Amino acid sequence: PAEEPALHVEELDVTYGRALSALRSVSLTVPHGGVVALLGANGAGKSTLLRAVSGTLRLHRGAITGGRIRYGDTALDGRDPVAAVRAGVVQVPEGRRVFAGLTVDENLRSGGLGLGRRSPALVRAGRERVFAFFPRLAERTHQAAGLLSGGEQQMLAIGRALMAAPRLLLLDEPSLGLAPLMVHRIAEVVREINAQGTAVLLVEQNAGMALSLADHAHVLEVGEVRLSGPAGELARTDAVRRLYLGEE
């Protein structure tokens, strides 16, 4: 098989509006099949980086003002979300945004829009894969997504992204606001998705969860990469232990 691509973000600069600089010269790589975590406080620029990669930055009035993003040979900077999805790069947005008024099934079917007409068999296979991960969704296919619990909505948001059969999944704070048991379940699923061959770029404030999943991690501070390294090593550094793992 052809070699699977890696994500390369090179010296990326992003601003919102005229003046607000959100990222400065940020570089990172997500190798094929890898899990990379992005840690940092509120406002550090984690979501901004994911938006830049997934082509959704413009929807938030942001712009790339320097640097490059490519996935294999495909340039992703300045492209739209459809281009990213076609390249195999799919984002699960922050805040488990699902279409509240649509059913679970309709939400799933909306995953992968922009990929063109897909055969019913392909859609069916996608749904079966999602239901294998999240049996609870299978029991609620006709329920309005807005009536699901928070954890179920996060499952649906991930499931919808999986419908596009991503090669690289961008996950924005999947643990936010969830009970510990649900966080644990989401972590397991991320591990399984990765084991099936999908690379993951994971944004988290839950550093414990993120570092347990990731091979490699980066700490963002006010728009710049402050620390990078193998996840196990970062988990042992004083700064990360104090600031992000809540240790003394």
Ligand code: ATP
């Ligand atoms: P959080 O976990 O709070 O989402 P984050 O690390 O993901 O934090 P970003 O959301 O990427 O951080 O925000 C980075 C900076 O850009 C912050 O200063 C934020 O206020 C600013 N920002 C984010 N979105 C916008 C926007 N649509 N317009 C203007 N400024 C924005």
